[in-house]
Every structure is written in C-alpha cells, then in structure tokens.
Amino acid sequence: MRQLLVEAPAKLNLGLEITGIRSDGFHELKSIFSTVSLSDSLTVSVDPGVSGIKLQCSGVASPDNKTNLVWMAAEAFLKAAGISENTAVTVSLHKNIPSPGGLGGGSSDAAAVLLALQKLTETRIDLASLGESLGSDVPFFLLQTETAFVTGRGEILEPVKLPDFHCVLVHSGENIPTPLAYKLWDDNAGDLTEACRISNYTARKFGAWHEGKPFPVKLDNQFLPLLRSRYRGIDLAAEELSRLTVNWGLSGSGPVLYALFRSGEEAKDAEEYLAGKFPWVLRCQSR
Structure with missing residues (x-):
C-alpha cells in the first residue's frame, strides 16, 4: 500500500460577478480566487490488486459515501485511468473548512485526491477535464497557484499576483x-x-x-x-x-x-x- 498526506486549501472570492448563463446551464462568472491558510487534511492510499473505495471523515461534518466529492474524484480517476478493477483507494479526510461556506472546500478536496492519485499510481491522464466534470471550482485547485483571475464557469484561469493579507x-x-x-x-x-x-x-x-x-x-x-x-x-x-x-x-x-x-x-x-x-x-x- 502506498499513501500520501496532502492539504486542501480554502479559497476566497475577492469579488464575484455573474455575467450570464451558458447554453449548458452553467453560469458565466468573473472573480479572483485566492487561497488561504485554512485547509482540510487528507491521507490518500492506494492498494494494487484489489478494488473499491473507502472514505473516512472527521472534523466538520461530511458524508462518507458516494455523495462526497472526494469519493466522486477517486471513482472518476480510477475509471479514467482504467484501473478500477485492480486498485483500491482509501481516503481519510479531516475537514476544517465549513460546507457550505463559499470557500471551495469540497472542490479543493476533490482536486487534492486527483493530484495524489496521479502521483501514487504514476498514471498520466487529463486532470483538467476530469476536474471540470466534478465541479466548477476544481480546475482552480488543480492549478496549484495561490491566486488567479477566473472566468468562464471557472475553468478559464489566469494566475495573478496580489499583496499578502x-x-x-x-x-x-x-x-x-x-x-x-x-x-x-x-x-x-x-x-x-x-x-x-x-x-x-x-x-x-x-x-x-x-x-x-x-x-x-x-x-x-x-x-x-x-x-x-x-x-x-x-x-x-x-x-x-x-x-x-x-x-x-x-x-x-x-x-x-x-x-x-x-x-x-x-x-x-x-x-x-x-x-x-x-x-x-x-x-x-x-x-
């Protein structure tokens, strides 16, 4: 079994404007996303030769089943990588970010799982597309930048610099x-x-x-x-x-x-x- 301990930071929206509704039903927005020191902690483990997903949660109340974005992210990664039948994933999530809160906690958790699984399985797949299918905020967290100017439904990202606060x-x-x-x-x-x-x-x-x-x-x-x-x-x-x-x-x-x-x-x-x-x-x- 291989495992990684990863952090999933919260983000603030430094301004948010909705500019319209797309043909696919999603809203177009403009915002600046900036990560802060508040974060969730996840231990992600993979076990080759067996199958299944297990999620254990502590801290702020969070579902430990298929409705959690952590589970969805693990399931989507295994399917996209073609290893669902011979790789088991276990995630221990300690949640500090309130949900719902507007802080992107669930999306950050999902991105952290995708990045961890890519390292643990040494499998290269298109995480950007996978993340976008999971949630509009996931692409920002996959970028692993502190701050970005965000447009589209959240998938168009331009890293920017802002002063510390x-x-x-x-x-x-x-x-x-x-x-x-x-x-x-x-x-x-x-x-x-x-x-x-x-x-x-x-x-x-x-x-x-x-x-x-x-x-x-x-x-x-x-x-x-x-x-x-x-x-x-x-x-x-x-x-x-x-x-x-x-x-x-x-x-x-x-x-x-x-x-x-x-x-x-x-x-x-x-x-x-x-x-x-x-x-x-x-x-x-x-x-």
Missing part, C-alpha cells in the same frame, strides 16, 4: 446551498446595480495596500445584496465587518464573509471582537 472569516450560521443562491441570482439579476460589477484586478497599485489604501481588488459580490435581504445573520455579519474595515466581502455564494487586514495584529483584534457574536470565526492569512 491577513483575514478573518465569519460564518453566521445560515445554511445556504449553492443551487439556492444561484436561483436567487436567476430570479433577481435585473435588479443588481452597476456597483456589483467587479473591476479589473490591476485597477490599483499593489504597494498602496501596505501604505493604508484599500485592497487592490474591488470586493463586491453579486450574491451579497440578495442574501443580506433574506438572511438576517449575513446582514448582521456584514454590518459588523463594515465597522472594522472597508476591505470585506462575501466568499462565493456564501454564507462565509471575510475581512482583509494588513497585519496579523489587526486580524487578531478583529477576531477577538467578532468571536462572541457569531457561531464560527477564524483568523487566517493568504498563502
């Missing part, structure tokens, strides 16, 4: 399935204002961030006004974050919100201020 993540307790958030957008897209359009990531000089200027990316997210008007917890979290900094936003389709800070000390102060107000508050930083 510290951040505080806030989960207000609502459970907002991703399909529900997109349904809200479908029903209300005409009411969104121009203020929800994200700017090009080169709009501001990076150095100005550490000189006290706003973060060099516009952090508006088109899901935020839709969710604030329907979920009191998200509205309260947004109010609290706006008191601390102008550099805050919603990640993905939520419900996790974030605030960005220049120093760890600023982030620590914010974490202590928010800790008693919401069910889950975590301080982390860019990778």
Whole structure:
C-alpha cells in the first residue's frame, strides 16, 4: 500500500460577478480566487490488486459515501485511468473548512485526491477535464497557484499576483446551498446595480495596500445584496465587518464573509471582537 498526506486549501472570492448563463446551464462568472491558510487534511492510499473505495471523515461534518466529492474524484480517476478493477483507494479526510461556506472546500478536496492519485499510481491522464466534470471550482485547485483571475464557469484561469493579507472569516450560521443562491441570482439579476460589477484586478497599485489604501481588488459580490435581504445573520455579519474595515466581502455564494487586514495584529483584534457574536470565526492569512 502506498499513501500520501496532502492539504486542501480554502479559497476566497475577492469579488464575484455573474455575467450570464451558458447554453449548458452553467453560469458565466468573473472573480479572483485566492487561497488561504485554512485547509482540510487528507491521507490518500492506494492498494494494487484489489478494488473499491473507502472514505473516512472527521472534523466538520461530511458524508462518507458516494455523495462526497472526494469519493466522486477517486471513482472518476480510477475509471479514467482504467484501473478500477485492480486498485483500491482509501481516503481519510479531516475537514476544517465549513460546507457550505463559499470557500471551495469540497472542490479543493476533490482536486487534492486527483493530484495524489496521479502521483501514487504514476498514471498520466487529463486532470483538467476530469476536474471540470466534478465541479466548477476544481480546475482552480488543480492549478496549484495561490491566486488567479477566473472566468468562464471557472475553468478559464489566469494566475495573478496580489499583496499578502491577513483575514478573518465569519460564518453566521445560515445554511445556504449553492443551487439556492444561484436561483436567487436567476430570479433577481435585473435588479443588481452597476456597483456589483467587479473591476479589473490591476485597477490599483499593489504597494498602496501596505501604505493604508484599500485592497487592490474591488470586493463586491453579486450574491451579497440578495442574501443580506433574506438572511438576517449575513446582514448582521456584514454590518459588523463594515465597522472594522472597508476591505470585506462575501466568499462565493456564501454564507462565509471575510475581512482583509494588513497585519496579523489587526486580524487578531478583529477576531477577538467578532468571536462572541457569531457561531464560527477564524483568523487566517493568504498563502
């Protein structure tokens, strides 16, 4: 038996704009994805000569069956590589990333499994296409870059550089399935204002961030006004974050919100201020 211990990082959406719906039903988007130090841990093992998939989960609640993207990724890899009948896969997943959260945890886990299995089996297959079939965020995590400008349904990726940051993540307790958030957008897209359009990531000089200027990316997210008007917890979290900094936003389709800070000390102060107000508050930083 061969095994690898791998990390699956969370990501933040530094701004998110939906530009339309494709003919295949997926939404076109523009966003900047940036990984942070929060991550899940996975031990991936392969055992030649036998078959089957086994998934063990700990930490944040996660299904240990075929509905988990980890299982789907392992199953898809074995099939694509043509080794389903003579290779068994066991994955031990310790989950730290809340789900749903808008942090890409499930997609990151899936990408980590695909990359680990490629190394363990020494099999070369098209992971990009495989990842895209599993989920729109998986291609970003397969790229293994810290930050990227993302378009299409999430498969068009341009690595970019941004200044380092510290951040505080806030989960207000609502459970907002991703399909529900997109349904809200479908029903209300005409009411969104121009203020929800994200700017090009080169709009501001990076150095100005550490000189006290706003973060060099516009952090508006088109899901935020839709969710604030329907979920009191998200509205309260947004109010609290706006008191601390102008550099805050919603990640993905939520419900996790974030605030960005220049120093760890600023982030620590914010974490202590928010800790008693919401069910889950975590301080982390860019990778």
